Amino acid sequence: MKKIFAILGILALAAAGFVAFKMFQPLPDDLDLATTRATAAGHFMVSISPEDAAYQRNTIHTWIVEIATPDGALVEDAEILIDGGMPQHGHGLPTNPLMTEFLGEGRYKIEGVRFNMRGWWELKLTITAGEISDSITFNLVMK
């Protein structure tokens, strides 16, 4: 009987330790915060930048996406689907951002982005141009 209590006690401590570990989870050391990156299969080079560099948490704001081929040719007539979320929290974006405008010279406007919490966010772009479809996940850290 004593043994069972001892094991139960250790399990309770372990659970507390695990929860503490999870909630204090820091940002991964190797988080790639680059805003210019190649898509997963290498079909496109993609740059993202906020329209207003001073955008804040919990405001709806706009990003500009620039798409080129690996040899530097600007990509026109691309379709961009936007997804994302917080990997450490297990939830998605609080809004439904959309690519609303082709600005010319490989640049596209993405409206309706909002980050409602502090921490590590992923912004996933799935880009389709002609027959080719490829995706890229950018990492952002909200203060």
Added chain:
Amino acid sequence: MKKALALGVVIGLAVSGAIAGYFYLQNKGLNEAELEIARTLSLASLRPLPADLSNAVADDPAAIALGEALFSEGGLSANGEISCATCHIEDRQFQDDLALSNGIGTTDRRAMPLRGAGYALWLFWDGRKDSLWSQALGPMESSVEHGFTRSQVAAYIAEHYRRPYEALFGALPALENTPAASPLGSAAQQAAWAAMSAEQQDQINRVFANTGKAIAAFERTLLPLENRFDRYVAALLAGQVPSGSAALTQQEIDGFKIFAGKGACVNCHNGPRFTDEFFHNTGIASPQTPVVDFGRLDAVAQVEADEFNCLGRYSDAAPARCGTLRFMSRDEHLFERAYKSPSLRGVADRPPYMHAGQLATLALVVEHYNRAMPSISGHTELEPLGLTTAEKAALLAFLKTL
């Protein structure tokens, strides 16, 4: 051998938990990361009130004055006694201390405090309104709140507030002998509405919307107040040792660390208003059986169909400026029984808690989040926190500084 390995892992986890706990207890003040979180929560981080482009008179002093009068105007109700101020009592943080509010009847949700509402992206617990002025219209036509109709509102404005109204919004239409009429009212009121011409309906809708815009202009002036936590953070940021009315006790400081760390409260209660302006299922029990209130899930279609939303004809905003509505999420999995994270400023002084006042005390709220029970419908976002009795007491102490 396997057993020994498992036991080893369990002991290892327990030891790591204990070590984390030891270091946590040793750290009496705020570390750099905690101070940064504290800064983002304090009034020092409150940005200027954002413009409401859907309300052309949002910051007009004459509209604020008219709105302040209308806020307490019992004449805008079926029995001549119910006003916004009935349930949003100034001396009580603009709420009413009740689980469910009493107007003409009894509501099915708790009255929310109003300070800082001008910053909100979504209004009501389920966000079925996308502006403060549109929100103000809802209770007036609710059969259990003001129990009034938009045509009666317009007629009352014409009779009692003609001069200030016309100075702001231009000439009122002819409203004599207008019957009680609304597309949302009783069968008779709906029939009266249907019998009106489209032009009459539009004229009444416009007066009704403008009434909401004046009330919203007043409500925008109700800003968050400085609390002890704000003074504590301001002193730390100024490089001073917080003292006097800026000092927090060690227990309150410990509570902040739990709020920002192990308790993960800050995930949803972030920023100087302590809210992420979003909707979450926290597994809170339903006051009704079977469940009839599905929170945000039903509100998405409601706000989209609302003729008084940002994209509607009574909004003053260009459609391009209606980002909150145009890009709203429709995540049905997430939204079943999800409700807006309320601001926590002043929270200790306004029980009962949750969207229908289901929990009588703040201690019960802390216990609710600590246990993280499954949701009666939909999916709770919570996980058990494993807070000790001392940690729960500290968290409560911190919440009382807000």
